[in-house]
Amino acid sequence: xxxxxxYEDTDSLGIVYHANYLKYIxxxxxxxxxxxxxxPENADRYYVVRSMNIRFIKxxxxxxxxxxxxxxxxxxxxxxxxxxxxxxxNTIIFSAEVEIASMRDSKPAKIxxxxxxxxxxxxxxx
Amino acid sequence: xxxxxxYEDTDSLGIVYHANYLKYIxxxxxxxxxxxxxxPENADRYYVVRSMNIRFIKxxxxxxxxxxxxxxxxxxxxxxxxxxxxxxxNTIIFSAEVEIASMRDSKPAKIxxxxxxxxxxxxxxx
Amino acid sequence: xxxxxxYEDTDSLGIVYHANYLKYIxxxxxxxxxxxxxxPENADRYYVVRSMNIRFIKxxxxxxxxxxxxxxxxxxxxxxxxxxxxxxxNTIIFSAEVEIASMRDSKPAKIxxxxxxxxxxxxxxx
Amino acid sequence: xxxxxxYEDTDSLGIVYHANYLKYIxxxxxxxxxxxxxxPENADRYYVVRSMNIRFIKxxxxxxxxxxxxxxxxxxxxxxxxxxxxxxxNTIIFSAEVEIASMRDSKPAKIxxxxxxxxxxxxxxx
Numbered sequence: 198x199x200x201x202x203x204y205e206d207t208d209s210l211g212i213v214y215h216a217n218y219l220k221y222i223x224x225x226x227x228x229x230x231x232x233x234x235x236x237p238e239n240a241d242r243y244y245v246v247r248s249m250n251i252r253f254i255k256x257x258x259x260x261x262x263x264x265x266x267x268x269x270x271x272x273x274x275x276x277x278x279x280x281x282x283x284x285x286x287n288t289i290i291f292s293a294e295v296e297i298a299s300m301r302d303s304k305p306a307k308i309x310x311x312x313x314x315x316x317x318x319x320x321x322x323x
Numbered sequence: 324x325x326x327x328x329x330y331e332d333t334d335s336l337g338i339v340y341h342a343n344y345l346k347y348i349x350x351x352x353x354x355x356x357x358x359x360x361x362x363p364e365n366a367d368r369y370y371v372v373r374s375m376n377i378r379f380i381k382x383x384x385x386x387x388x389x390x391x392x393x394x395x396x397x398x399x400x401x402x403x404x405x406x407x408x409x410x411x412x413n414t415i416i417f418s419a420e421v422e423i424a425s426m427r428d429s430k431p432a433k434i435x436x437x438x439x440x441x442x443x444x445x446x447x448x449x
Numbered sequence: 450x451x452x453x454x455x456y457e458d459t460d461s462l463g464i465v466y467h468a469n470y471l472k473y474i475x476x477x478x479x480x481x482x483x484x485x486x487x488x489p490e491n492a493d494r495y496y497v498v499r500s501m502n503i504r505f506i507k508x509x510x511x512x513x514x515x516x517x518x519x520x521x522x523x524x525x526x527x528x529x530x531x532x533x534x535x536x537x538x539n540t541i542i543f544s545a546e547v548e549i550a551s552m553r554d555s556k557p558a559k560i561x562x563x564x565x566x567x568x569x570x571x572x573x574x575x
Numbered sequence: 576x577x578x579x580x581x582y583e584d585t586d587s588l589g590i591v592y593h594a595n596y597l598k599y600i601x602x603x604x605x606x607x608x609x610x611x612x613x614x615p616e617n618a619d620r621y622y623v624v625r626s627m628n629i630r631f632i633k634x635x636x637x638x639x640x641x642x643x644x645x646x647x648x649x650x651x652x653x654x655x656x657x658x659x660x661x662x663x664x665n666t667i668i669f670s671a672e673v674e675i676a677s678m679r680d681s682k683p684a685k686i687x688x689x690x691x692x693x694x695x696x697x698x699x700x701x
Contacts, residue, residue: 203479204489205342205472207335209385210616214331215624216601219594220457227455227512236512237456238588245634246593251627256681259335260479260488303634329605330615331598336490341498342475345468346583353581353638362638363582364462372467375503382497382555386605386614429508457592461585461637468583511587 198225200283202261212256218291219249222281225265226297229319241301242312247276248296255290257283263290269320270294275305277316324351326409328387338382344417345375348407351391352423355445367427368438373402374422381416383409389416395446396420401431403442450477452535454513464508470543471501474533477517478549481571493553494564499528500548507542509535515542521572522546527557529568576603578661580639590634596669597627600659603643604675607697619679620690625654626674633668635661641668647698648672653683655694 200221208214230237237244257263263283270278276298283291299308308316326347334340349372356363363370383389389409396404402424409417425434434442452473460466482489489496509515515535522530528550535543551560560568578599586592608615615622635641641661648656654676661669677686686694 201476201480201483203472203476204334204336205340205475208330209333209335209337210330210621210623211335212623216331216594216597219597220455223457223594224453224455228453231453231512243588245588245590246631248631249627249629251629253624253626256623260483327602327606327609329598329602331601336495336497338497342468342471345471346581349468349583350579350581354579357579357638369462371462371464371508372505374505375501377501377503379498379500386609456586456588457594459587460582461587461589462582463587466583 198228198265200224200263200265202257202259202263204259206257207259212258213261215253218253218257218283219251219293221263221283222265222267222291222293222295225267225281226279229267232319233315242306243300244297245300246295247298250294252292253290254292255285255288257285257290261285267320269316269322272308272313272316275299275307277308279320324354324391326350326389326391328383328385328389330385332383333385338384341379344379344383344409345377345419347389347409348391348393348417348419348421351393351407352405355393358445359441368432369426370423371426372421373424376420378418379416380418381411381414383411383416387411393446395442395448398434398439398442401425401433403434405446450480450517452476452515452517454509454511454515456511458509459511464510465513467505470505470509470535471503471545473515473535474517474519474543474545474547477519477533478531481519484571485567494558495552496549497552498547499550502546504544505542506544507537507540509537509542513537519572521568521574524560524565524568527551527559529560531572576606576643578602578641578643580635580637580641582637584635585637590636591639593631596631596635596661597629597671599641599661600643600645600669600671600673603645603659604657607645610697611693620684621678622675623678624673625676628672630670631668632670633663633666635663635668639663645698647694647700650686650691650694653677653685655686657698 206217266282268280279295332343392408405421458469518534520532531547584595644660657673
């Protein structure tokens with residue numbers, strides 16, 4: 198998946214505002230769900246980001262086209278970890294370990310077997 | 324009401340990204356509701372912007388403190404018009420005429436008498 | 450050009466936050482420049498939105514794919530007008546008349562002949 | 576410093592979109608500079624976020640007023656670490672360790688003695 202950098206993403210330092218990289222990798226997560234014809238939320242189930250470890254390595258600028266690479270790192274009963282990176286040409290510019298919790302009614306909820314299959318298919322076998 | 328311009332609001336031209344001025348005036352509309360201890364949405368009623376006529380007069384920059392001025396221009400059965408401006412020091416930099424529709428279940432809904440009173444109190448007698 | 454609606458674009462009413470439609474049509478304007486290998490800003494020249502007349506017709510939701518349609522309406526010495534629309538399937542959901550000024554050093558600047566040719570090529574003959 | 580949650584900050588799950596918490600804590604960093612009459616960038620010097628470790632603990636909703644608490648954790652030659660938290664009433668909802676690099680011309684640059692004094696004054700003695 199590729200992401201174009203627009204004016205809305207940049208700030209007055211002339212580079213992408215740091216928080217917007219989190220939007221980019223979230224888009225890739227959502228697209229994995231859209232690709233199978235559904236939304237990340239489903240009836241009463243939804244996902245929230247619980248924690249992230251982020252490295253801002255280089256900056257992107259207006260017009261850049263970034264590639265998002267995502268990989269499943271760990272799959273637990275009610276949460277999973279993704280490793281997500283942004284690449285500009287052949288250079289990594291951003292990386293994040295993202296912990297995502299499965300939720301129902303504001304409480305952690307077990308990830309169903311079918312959801313586990315989907316996550317493995319979409320992001321790799323953890 | 325005053326608004327501070329942060330990095331998130333600016334773009335690589337060094338000025339506030341044009342769409343963000345719409346956020347600023349929306350904050351002022353919401354604050355009018357918060358001031359009486361409620362949210363703009365209420366049970367099954369909510370408001371949506373139906374149309375806007377906007378003039379971008381001057382630019383704001385990082386760190387600027389803008390003043391929002393709002394005035395009720397017209398109050399109809401199921402909609403109303405606000406005139407909203409942004410001022411930097413003694414200079415107007417943005418003005419918008421904003422048409423807002425009262426909605427229920429995705430359909431226009433009459434504005435109740437108590438809502439009309441609130442709108443007149445909050446934004447002036449139209 | 451098509452635009453996917455992500456979580457970042459929606460608000461707690463479950464629909465796209467109104468100001469974000471302005472981002473979508475700005476992306477289409479920038480893409481017209483990227484398509485010829487340049488940015489909307491060029492040396493000391495840049496463009497700013499001077500005014501907009503907007504109609505919010507219907508709402509878009511998470512996962513929707515919107516089509517942007519842009520057309521040059523008027524081309525003047527130092528500014529031009531675009532008509533830009535967002536379509537969801539075969540329904541128009543947003544339309545805007547957008548007045549854009551050519552600028553140099555914070556002052557209006559004539560649009561060069563080559564820029565006029567570009568605008569006609571990219572957005573239609575006005 | 577307190578932050579009000581507006582529609583622009585929320586998403587269709589009815590809570591603040593996760594990346595927007597990063598904007599909130601950045602506002603607090605910028606306000607520390609504004610408080611002494613300057614901007615975070617200064618002539619040829621500026622700051623960028625290099626890494627973050629984030630925990631999203633609870634969610635905020637439309638109308639909530641969040642308190643930002645910031646504390647200097649470590650101060651090095653060309654970078655520093657802040658601990659930044661968001662509190663809703665008496666509950667912590669978000670915490671981040673933020674590594675910030677001092678930059679000049681896209682390269683790390685030593686933090687001057689006066690900048691170190693400022694950081695200690697603004698965020699506590701590290």
